[in-house]
Amino acid sequence: MPLVVPQEPKTHAFNSNAFNVTWESIELTRENIRGRLIGHRIKYxxxxxxEEDAVYYLSRTTRNWDLIVGLQPDTYYFVKVMAYNAAGEGSESERAEERVKITSFNDRFNQRKNSTQNFTQEEKxxxxxxxERKRREHIKESFTNLRKAVPSLKGEKASRAEILKKTTDCIQNMRRKIxxxxxxxxxxxxxIAILEEEVDQADAITTSMPSESPIRNIFHYLNVYDGPSTSAQAGLAEEVRRLKAEMEALRQQLATNQSQQVVTVTVADSRAPTQQSNGEVQHMGYENWILVCYLNVPSGHL
Structure with a gap:
């Protein structure tokens, strides 16, 4: 578990039910972390x-801040931060020196407006x-997921423009395959329809055929077999079985063919992700929209 302890945790009111928690970045050395730093655990x-009833929030990031939501308005909170790795979590930081009062952003705005005051530039x-940090984090995460989803981008580093281009190529290729x-x-x-008709005809003749009546050239009339046979009935029954087996094989092939036609295209807004079920790709500026393509197709068919 990490030996280093996050220093100087601080809280900053964000809105009526959330606040930002920040702390000094820790030095990521092998001696300090004893492995790879996975993230931080925030106790509040x-x-x-x-304190024994505190809530623990798991922040799976190595950055030195995070947003805590779901808080009660107009309430004082205390915060402690811990680093953790695969072996466990390290020691707790000092408690945040000041108790932060969570107040509504709109209430503060109305109070200042009524008192003819404005927000300070620092608050704005x-x-x-x-x-902006949350927006950029979402964009970065969306491009990472997109790079993992497109087969031609796996294991490669690429610019955002290249990621979008290869994603578009991948979607067009999949449409051609579909x-x-x-x-x-x-x-x-x-x-299958032709085989079903032939099987029905063969079954009808087999059912209506007298058991001891000699039949010659029956397969010539069916046009399904023209070789010699010592028993017309036995040969016809065998041909019916063969046709049914061939028809079943074609049905299985059809089912496999249809299972390979599943393509879901998701268009994710960098601010408010949405999904599109019609498979259409919207072309938008990559700074505001991220195109994410998930392909549910066997790798051998890409």
Whole structure:
């Protein structure tokens, strides 16, 4: 577990039910971390709780800040921070020196407006910076997920423009494969229909055939077999079984063909992610929109 302890934890009101927690960045050395730093564990509680009843928030990031949400408005909170790795968590930091009162951003705005005061530039800048950090983190995470989802980008470092280009190429390639699979599926359905008709005809003749009546050239009339046979009934039954087996194989091939036609295209907004189920790709500036493509297709067909 890490030997280093996060220093100088601080809290900053974000809105009526959230605050930012910051601390001094720790030095990532092998001696300090004893392995790879996975993230931080944030412990917080309010004045109506005992420290033993504190809530723990797991921050899976090595950055030196995070946003805690779901808090009660107009309440004082205490905060402690711990670093952790695969072996466990390290020691707790000092408790935040000041108790932060969580108040509504709108309430503060109305109070200042009524008193003919304005927000300070520092408050505006802090609020804007917090939102901008969250937006950039989301964009970065979306591009990372996109690079992992596209086969031609796995294990490679690429610019955002290259990621979007290869994603578009991948989607177009998959659409061509889907169209080809649909054509193959239609051909298979046609072959199955023909075989079903031949099987029905063969079954009808087999059922109506007298058991001791000699039949010659029956396969010539069915046009399914033209070789010699010592028993017309036995040969016809065998041909029916063969046709049924061939028809079943075609049905299995059709099912496999259809299972390869699953493509889901997700268009994620960097500020408010949404999903599109119609498979259409929207072209937008990558600074505001991130295109994420998940391909549910066997790797051998890419």
């Amino acid at each position: 509680w309010n004045t109506t709780q005992e 800048r802090a609020h804007h910076n917090a939102l 169209q080809a699979n649909q054509k193959d599926g239609n051909d298979l359905k046609h072959q």
